[in-house]
Amino acid sequence: MKTYALPNYFDLNETIILLFWFVLFYFYIKLPKQFPASLTVFILVFGAFSARLGDILFFPYDLYDVMDNPKHCIFDLILYTLIYPLYVYFYCYFYDRFKLSTEFQFLHIICWAILSFIFEWLGSKAGIYTYKGWRPIYSFNIYLLLISWYTLMLYKAKSLHKSAAP
Structure with missing residues (x-):
């Protein structure tokens, strides 16, 4: 089993990670529920999977830490x-x-890709991401693909969920 160590020192990047998580979790709790619990779990697991998949695909190239x-x-x-x-x-x-x-769906995808790019850029300034051959502008195209993938995943998952409902 893989163990995760504590950081060597606690600085800005760890602070931002905790702050961002608390803000996201706060809004997750406060916003009205949009999806059934099973679909929510699927979306969350899919989000974790897609993040790890990106690192696995780019791992051999060691483009960032x-x-x-x-x-x-x-x-x-x-x-x-x-x-x-x-x-x-x-x-x-x-x-x-x-x-x-x-x-407006396309505009929504573009806006989220821009937002993702901005968050990554800010994260790189805070030391969350350290590039080694990767340029942040490359990420914008990756975000367009990922967010389009999320859209297709949501459409398909909702369709399957609706057809499985009694």
């Missing part, structure tokens, strides 16, 4: 299993909540 060093620490776990899934949940929440028409 997350947090203070290349080894995993407990804050990597918080980022991948709590923050990323909640971020995907909020994308799905607002996408579903506003029932966007086709022409």
Whole structure:
């Protein structure tokens, strides 16, 4: 079993990770529930899976580090299993909540890709991401693909959930 160490020192990046998690969790608790519990769990697990999948696909190229060093620490776990899934949940929440028409769906995806890019850029300034051959502008295209994937996943999951309902 893999163990996650504590960081060598607690600084800005760990503080931001905790703060961001508390803010996301606060809004997750406070907002009215948009999905049935089973669909919510699926969205959260899918968010964690897609975050890890990205790292697995890019791992052989060693293009960036997350947090203070290349080894995993407990804050990597918080980022991948709590923050990323909640971020995907909020994308799905607002996408579903506003029932966007086709022409606005694309705009919604673009806006979330821009928001994701801004969060990553701010994270790099705070030391959450350290690039080694990766440029943040590359991430924008990845975010467009991921967010489109989340949209397709939500559509399919809701369709399956509806057809499985008694």
